[in-house]
Amino acid sequence: MNNRFKNYGLWVSIAAFIPLLLNSFGMDILPKNYGDVVNALLAILVTAGILNNPQTESKGYLDDKKTEENKDNK
Secondary structure (H helix, E strand, C coil): CHHHHCCHHHHHHHHHHHHHHHHHCCCCCCCCCHHHHHHHHHHHHHHCCCCCCCCCCCCCCCCCCCCHHHHHHC
């Protein structure tokens, strides 16, 4: 479970969920161009390699399967 909290994709998802949740309760805190701002920010993060983790073998939000070799390295 601790590895899941180290996943940048999880934190980006939570950060995107909070303003949408507040907006659904009538708190109009989102700018009109919210989609454009988020897309630009995500493009910068992916380009910088922050969201794209080249050290994982799994795709998307999936965790790597633990093998005996991985357990020994930790």
